[in-house]
Amino acid sequence: IRTNTHGEKHYCNNGNSSSNDTPIFFYTGNESPIDEYVNNTGLIWELAPKFSALVVFAEHRFEGTSVPDDYDSLMAFSGNGNGNGAGCFTYLTTTQTLADYASLLSHLNPYHKRPVVTFGGSYGGMLSAWMKILYGSIVAGSIASSAPVWGLPKTMIPNLAGTSSTDVDDEMVMDRASYVVGQALLQNNVNVTTSESYSNEKGSSTKSIDDTDEGEDKVHKDQQEPATHLCFQNLLATWPLIKYYGQSEKGRELLTNEFRLCTPVRNEMDVTALLNWAQSPWFDLAEGDYPYPSSYIPYALGQGLNDLPAWPLQEACYGSTTNSGLDSDFGISFVGNTSAVKYDIYFGHDSSAQENANLVLHIDWDNFSQRNDNKTTTTLSHDSVSNEEPKAQDVASKLFSAVRKAVSVWFNITKTLDCFDAIPAVNDNGDENEDMSRRFDENVGNLHGTIKRRNDQILEKQKHVCQEKIDNETVWGPLVCNDNINLIMTYAKGIGRDFFWPPSHPQNKKKYQDTINNRTEVMDMYEIMCADPDGIFGYPDKSKVDPYSTFLDNIYGGRRVGHLRNIIFSNGMLDPWSAAGVYSSTSERKEPTEMDGDICRIEDKDNMLMSYDCRMVQNITKDGSVIALLLDLGAHHLDLMYSSDQDPICAKVARLIEEEHISKWIDEWNEGQQCPAS
Numbered sequence: 001i002r003t004n005t006h007g008e009k010h011y012c013n014n015g016n017s018s019s020n021d022t023p024i025f026f027y028t029g030n031e032s033p034i035d036e037y038v039n040n041t042g043l044i045w046e047l048a049p050k051f052s053a054l055v056v057f058a059e060h061r062f063e064g065t066s067v068p069d070d071y072d073s074l075m076a077f078s079g080n081g082n083g084n085g086a087g088c089f090t091y092l093t094t095t096q097t098l099a100d101y102a103s104l105l106s107h108l109n110p111y112h113k114r115p116v117v118t119f120g121g122s123y124g125g126m127l128s129a130w131m132k133i134l135y136g137s138i139v140a141g142s143i144a145s146s147a148p149v150w151g152l153p154k155t156m157i158p159n160l161a162g163t164s165s166t167d168v169d170d171e172m173v174m175d176r177a178s179y180v181v182g183q184a185l186l187q188n189n190v191n192v193t194t195s196e197s198y199s200n201e202k203g204s205s206t207k208s209i210d211d212t213d214e215g216e217d218k219v220h221k222d223q224q225e226p227a228t229h230l231c232f233q234n235l236l237a238t239w240p241l242i243k244y245y246g247q248s249e250k251g252r253e254l255l256t257n258e259f260r261l262c263t264p265v266r267n268e269m270d271v272t273a274l275l276n277w278a279q280s281p282w283f284d285l286a287e288g289d290y291p292y293p294s295s296y297i298p299y300a301l302g303q304g305l306n307d308l309p310a311w312p313l314q315e316a317c318y319g320s321t322t323n324s325g326l327d328s329d330f331g332i333s334f335v336g337n338t339s340a341v342k343y344d345i346y347f348g349h350d351s352s353a354q355e356n357a358n359l360v361l362h363i364d365w366d367n368f369s370q371r372n373d374n375k376t377t378t379t380l381s382h383d384s385v386s387n388e389e390p391k392a393q394d395v396a397s398k399l400f401s402a403v404r405k406a407v408s409v410w411f412n413i414t415k416t417l418d419c420f421d422a423i424p425a426v427n428d429n430g431d432e433n434e435d436m437s438r439r440f441d442e443n444v445g446n447l448h449g450t451i452k453r454r455n456d457q458i459l460e461k462q463k464h465v466c467q468e469k470i471d472n473e474t475v476w477g478p479l480v481c482n483d484n485i486n487l488i489m490t491y492a493k494g495i496g497r498d499f500f501w502p503p504s505h506p507q508n509k510k511k512y513q514d515t516i517n518n519r520t521e522v523m524d525m526y527e528i529m530c531a532d533p534d535g536i537f538g539y540p541d542k543s544k545v546d547p548y549s550t551f552l553d554n555i556y557g558g559r560r561v562g563h564l565r566n567i568i569f570s571n572g573m574l575d576p577w578s579a580a581g582v583y584s585s586t587s588e589r590k591e592p593t594e595m596d597g598d599i600c601r602i603e604d605k606d607n608m609l610m611s612y613d614c615r616m617v618q619n620i621t622k623d624g625s626v627i628a629l630l631l632d633l634g635a636h637h638l639d640l641m642y643s644s645d646q647d648p649i650c651a652k653v654a655r656l657i658e659e660e661h662i663s664k665w666i667d668e669w670n671e672g673q674q675c676p677a678s
Contacts, residue, residue: 030124033064042642087538121637141665151580176579246271281410572634
């Protein structure tokens with residue numbers, strides 16, 4: 001449909017709809033062209049024939065082809081023809097997007113007699129739920145999968161981390177996403193098998209950088225219970241060890257060789273770049289931890305149509321295809337309080353006796369130092385690695401190699417790379433400050449998936465500026481800037497509940513308020529992403545930026561859900577976005593038993609009873625019309641994907657429960673359309 005300023009692409013399929021009173025299944029498009037969701041949202045396609053539903057996928061404004069056709073209409077859409085007015089992205093907001101969808105539904109369903117069920121995943125899941133909240137008079141119900149609607153400052157407990165005595169609200173803290181990644185890594189009840197789609201093609205003799213070297217031992221091929229706690233422990237030990245070896249020329253050479261880097265590690269800045277690179281894919285591997293090979297997350301994040309293997313997070317840890325060895329015992333142990341980020345790491349001891357360790361690093365929050373023979377803490381010298389015992393270096397080599405193989409599941413998804421571009425190339429101009437600035441901007445872009453080039457490098461003409469931004473970015477960046485979408489559950493890590501280091505915040509910073517008053521790197525990135533000094537994009541003035549996302553809390557209701565009806569919030573508990581999902585605490589969960597009444601059953605499509613943990617379903621409202629589903633082995637909106645024989649029980653049960661509720665919502669809507677008896 002078109003107005004005088006803007007077109008919106010939508011996909012309709014009425015092959016299942018036999019009349020004008022059957023349901024409409026409506027996907028609320030998010031930050032990609034609509035084709036991505038048409039091709040991947042199997043739940044809609046599998047349910048539509050059962051309900052004779054009209055299927056509609058609506059594209060988000062400023063995505064795909066749903067953009068102004070040319071410069072003149074672009075600026076007209078901004079409310080000004082000369083570029084000095086509102087700015088080309090002024091009206092790129094969540095409320096405007098929902099109004100688009102409401103307008104489209106009014107076009108397709110003029111009198112709103114047909115029941116509409118909205119579907120969405122991730123940001124699309126937020127839109128699906130918010131569509132029901134704002135436009136409840138035209139929407140019968142909503143499936144909101146992996147929707148981080150409780151990640152805003154006023155819906156979370158604004159603490160950086162949880163405490164040891166976890167209560168109901170303690171999980172909703174700012175390091176929750178990183179905590180979920182760590183817990184997903186510890187998951188060892190999945191069956192990781194070799195996937196041909198991940199292996200080299202038959203007959204290929206190509207050897208890529210993550211193939212096992214000749215002479216290296218194959219590890220734990222027949223291991224039945226992988227030591228996932230060792231993966232967690234080994235990663236936690238790796239980061240300070242990288243910093244340690246980065247202090248000397250010999251150590252930097254070791255890092256370059258073991259991580260097989262295209263550009264050698266030259267200085268402290270390169271060491272930090274390597275550290276950030278090696279830590280960056282774990283969130284994505286957890287998000288895409290599907291039980292089958294999938295290109296969904298790689299494609300969404302710019303990796304092309306290349307499949308991750310089945311259970312990629314576990315594959316990186318102990319899978320037989322990657323064979324990383326990350327779950328091996330390298331003779332590493334911890335003494336102290338890892339929750340307080342104050343501990344010693346012992347490397348290379350031959351037995352349980354820690355005095356045999358060849359290297360001991362002392363960690364005190366973001367500081368590290370080497371313990372000498374007298375067990376006193378000393379400052380590391382730049383030449384300390386040179387005189388290190390071969391045993392400790394052997395442990396470091398094996399550990400770095402294991403981490404490199406593990407992260408290659410993401411970085412070498414094509415299995416074709418000869419080396420990794422973890423370190424930026426030398427700046428030919430020799431301007432180290434400019435080089436640092438460029439790297440910082442690139443890191444911003446990698447974090448948000450939206451910033452492709454610095455604002456001050458964009459062409460001066462507004463036509464090119466706006467068009468280039470539309471062509472090269474997703475809508476997420478402008479949405480974050482315009483609506484102050486501060487999803488703070490990703491703002492903290494490395495502060496005692498995950499396997500990351502160093503901590504993201506100073507030790508004396510405990511609350512979100514501290515991060516506002518004392519700008520952290522994350523907040524600095526936010527400022528850079530939303531920089532609009534010439535008013536071209538139409539972002540709010542810096543003085544109007546609201547770090548508490550008050551407008552979103554007011555309009556969508558935050559945690560005030562008691563009045564809502566007919567929404568299902570599904571959460572994959574392997575998915576770090578579940579950190580901001582709608583559900584209550586899981587801290588008291590235990591193995592279900594018949595005696596405790598924890599076992600429920602549901603009938604599947606073959607009329608067979610399927611058992612599941614009753615606590616997978618949580619009533620969010622007292623009347624049970626708004627529920628949360630907790631998929632213990634679920635990745636990012638797994639329930640929305642096409643069903644598969646490899647699906648865990650939780651995904652199969654979730655889809656059955658969603659089908660039951662959709663049927664009920666449709667019946668309620670149709671009953672409400674009948675005139676009352678006289």
